[in-house]
Amino acid sequence: MAAILAADSLRGPSIDWLGLSPLLILLGAAMVLLVVAVLTPTWPRGLYAWFTVAASAATIVLAFVQWHRIDLHGTKTLVGGAIAFDHFAVWMTITIAVAILLVALSTDGYLRREGLDGPELYALYMLCAVGGIVMSAANDLIVLFLGLEILSIALYVMAASHRKRVESQEAGIKYFVLGGFSSAFFLYGVALIYGSAGSTNFSKIIASFGSTVSLDRHDGLVLAGVAMLIVGLGFKTSSAPFHFWAPDVYQGSPTPVSGFMASAGKAAAFAALLRVLIAALPYWRDDYRPVIWALAVLTLVVGATMAVIQTNVKRMLAFSSINHAGFMLVGVEAAAHVAGNPSAGRGMSSVLLYLLLYSVLVTGTFAIVAVVSRTGDNATDLAAFRGLGRSRPTLAIALTVLLLSQAGVPLTSGFIAKFGVIQAAVDERSYALAIIAMVTAVIAAFLYLRIMVSVWVQDPEAGDDAREPVRVPWTGGLAIALSVGFTIVVGVAPGWLVDLSNSVTNLAH
Numbered sequence: 402m403a404a405i406l407a408a409d410s411l412r413g414p415s416i417d418w419l420g421l422s423p424l425l426i427l428l429g430a431a432m433v434l435l436v437v438a439v440l441t442p443t444w445p446r447g448l449y450a451w452f453t454v455a456a457s458a459a460t461i462v463l464a465f466v467q468w469h470r471i472d473l474h475g476t477k478t479l480v481g482g483a484i485a486f487d488h489f490a491v492w493m494t495i496t497i498a499v500a501i502l503l504v505a506l507s508t509d510g511y512l513r514r515e516g517l518d519g520p521e522l523y524a525l526y527m528l529c530a531v532g533g534i535v536m537s538a539a540n541d542l543i544v545l546f547l548g549l550e551i552l553s554i555a556l557y558v559m560a561a562s563h564r565k566r567v568e569s570q571e572a573g574i575k576y577f578v579l580g581g582f583s584s585a586f587f588l589y590g591v592a593l594i595y596g597s598a599g600s601t602n603f604s605k606i607i608a609s610f611g612s613t614v615s616l617d618r619h620d621g622l623v624l625a626g627v628a629m630l631i632v633g634l635g636f637k638t639s640s641a642p643f644h645f646w647a648p649d650v651y652q653g654s655p656t657p658v659s660g661f662m663a664s665a666g667k668a669a670a671f672a673a674l675l676r677v678l679i680a681a682l683p684y685w686r687d688d689y690r691p692v693i694w695a696l697a698v699l700t701l702v703v704g705a706t707m708a709v710i711q712t713n714v715k716r717m718l719a720f721s722s723i724n725h726a727g728f729m730l731v732g733v734e735a736a737a738h739v740a741g742n743p744s745a746g747r748g749m750s751s752v753l754l755y756l757l758l759y760s761v762l763v764t765g766t767f768a769i770v771a772v773v774s775r776t777g778d779n780a781t782d783l784a785a786f787r788g789l790g791r792s793r794p795t796l797a798i799a800l801t802v803l804l805l806s807q808a809g810v811p812l813t814s815g816f817i818a819k820f821g822v823i824q825a826a827v828d829e830r831s832y833a834l835a836i837i838a839m840v841t842a843v844i845a846a847f848l849y850l851r852i853m854v855s856v857w858v859q860d861p862e863a864g865d866d867a868r869e870p871v872r873v874p875w876t877g878g879l880a881i882a883l884s885v886g887f888t889i890v891v892g893v894a895p896g897w898l899v900d901l902s903n904s905v906t907n908l909a910h
Contacts, residue, residue: 414481419470421479423463423494424534427501430456431527438520446518450509450876453523457502464494476907478540482602485540485680488905489753493537493672496757497530500664500764503880507768508657510874514776515563515655522562526661529555533669542591542601542681545673549587549637552669553580556662560654566778572653579646580636587633593626594681603681610684627689630677631696637670640696640730641703644723648711651719652781656774659715660767663722664760671729671756675736675749680908683741690737697734698837701727705841708848714770715781717848721807722763724845728822729755731838735825745906747828751821754902758814758891765884766803768877769796775869783855785868790857793871797856799885804849806888809842813892817899 418425434452438444468491476487484490505523512518532551539545557580561573595601597620598609610623636643651659678689704724711717729752736748773789773796774780790797806815819842826835873881891898 414483417479417486420467420486421484423460423467423491423498424531426456426460426463427498427527427534428531431524431531434520434524434527444520446513447509447876449518449520449523450505453505453526454502456527457498457505460498461495461502464491464498467491467494478604482604483541483544484535484538485676485908486538487908489672489676489749489908490534490538492753492757492902492905493668494534496668496753496760497533497537497665499757500661500668500760501526501530503761503764503768503884504657504661504664506876506880506883507660507764507771509876511655511657511771511778511877513874514872515565515778517563517565522559522655522658525555525559525562529559529661530665533665533672536669537672537676539673539676540603540680542594542603542677545676546584546588546591548669549633549673550584552666553584553637556580556658556666559658559661560650562658563655563778566653568653568779569655572650575653576646576650583633583636583643585633586629586636590626590629590631590633593622593629597623597626603676606681607683610682623685624688627682627685628692631674631689631692634670634674634677635696638667638674638726638729639719639723640726641700641723644700644703644726647723648707648716648719651722652713652715656715656767656771656778656781659718660764660771663718663763663767667722667726668756668760671726671733671752674733675752676908678733679736679740679749686737686740690734693730693734693737694831694834697727697730697834699727700724700730701838701841705844705848708845709851711848713782714786714852717852718763718766718770721845721848724841725755725759725763725807727841728819728838729759731826731831731834732822734831734834735822735829738829738831747821747825749906750902751825753905754821754899755818757898757902758818758888761884761887762803762806762815765881765888766800766807768880768884769800769803772796772873772877773871775871780868783851784862786852786855787859788861789855789871791861793873796871796873796881799881800856801853802885802888804852806892808846808849811892812889814888814895815892817891817895821899 479486529552532548535548557577560576561570563569598606639647704720704727708717708720732748732752739746806813809815809819823835
């Protein structure tokens with residue numbers, strides 16, 4: 402009887418189902434895809450991909466509806482203060498959904514070529530996105546950890562999903578083992594923060610520190626917790642010195658999955674890093690900002706210098722991704738200068754803009770690599786790209802545009818992204834960091850030039866004619882065309898997107 406009375410007295414938080422609708426669309430689509438695909442005969446070819454594309458498109462549409470609701474009614478928290486409902490969360494939902502849409506299109510032809518066509522990978526894409534969106538919108542460290550684990554476990558399985566390649570199994574094991582260590586660091590940091598603040602909710606953490614922190618602080622427990630959180634998220638963002646997993650995992654994973662890791666995975670990790678540092682721990686900005694500064698410098702230098710000595714294009718793009726993570730850390734460092742201030746500055750908006758632009762860029766680039774890798778997904782060295790300009794000029798032009806954009810050439814979206822974080826750093830007088838970032842951008846440009854030389858300049862060699870010809874499935878071609886078109890449009894006319902990104906700085910508490 403006592404148990405029944407206790408159960409009757411429980412009152413759960415009110416649920417704004419419309420506010421959670423983008424998340425529920427992806428979760429429901431993943432469940433439907435798994436259950437229905439198991440209980441029905443094999444679907445017609447391409448239908449799994451188009452189902453995923455439709456779910457992603459519906460998520461994007463609902464996200465814009467949510468954006469309008471926030472414009473009208475302001476920000477708030479959902480599910481008892483555990484989930485933030487603000488422009489930041491909606492922006493990241495759109496970013497991750499766009500990444501799924503493009504990756505699903507490029508995955509269709511890849512799986513057919515490899516004889517692996519099935520619903521599992523598409524369902525994992527959507528479940529991974531659910532974890533990423535939860536990370537981006539979390540207003541509680543425990544909720545953030547749950548999102549992190551949903552995203553991570555899905556990525557571990559996807560990395561090892563190519564059952565015909567030993568390299569894929571190896572990539573999955575490496576990612577799983579090292580990812581487990583990073584999750585342990587993060588969870589230990591959560592425990593230390595909880596021990597200091599008495600809560601894992603961001604709003605309550607701020608209230609606790611705001612009422613108890615004095616100028617003469619002896620708070621090693623809090624600082625240790627912040628350090629652990631940065632280590633755990635630094636692994637997920639592939640920031641140096643926590644980057645060592647990225648080259649091997651990117652090279653061994655199925656190529657579309659590598660693109661998804663570099664886009665949606667990195668976007669979710671950086672969104673979580675911003676949430677934790679800016680929304681939960683603004684009072685400690687003077688303590689963690691030098692650490693972010695050092696991480697940014699190390700990540701920029703390691704990514705640029707190590708990329709130029711590689712010969713495998715997927716490893717090149719992995720180190721390039723590390724260098725891009727360094728640029729994003731430049732924006733995070735700029736945002737940390739004004740954490741907790743009414744004036745948010747350019748730092749946060751520049752990082753979120755970078756995440757969206759880079760997600761489209763890197764997804765399109767890996768879609769081209771997936772096409773060139775041919776059956777077996779092993780032809781990813783520079784020699785595989787030799788003569789592509791002659792045999793597939795349209796594909797070569799698309800690759801050139803995307804590589805130039807990653808290098809930060811003007812009139813491309815990559816230039817807008819890099820200019821934004823550099824401008825944010827200059828605004829906060831982080832001149833040294835801005836200069837280092839620009840120097841490493843010049844060094845990294847050599848990496849993209851090497852690939853373009855192989856595509857356009859190098860002459861065919863003996864045996865090249867015997868290689869399997871490069872075939873572009875129309876769905877993969879559509880993904881590449883969308884990526885290139887977006888890259889050029891934003892590069893030529895960026896104002897509308899930059900203005901939109903400037904409205905993401907008002908976080909819900």
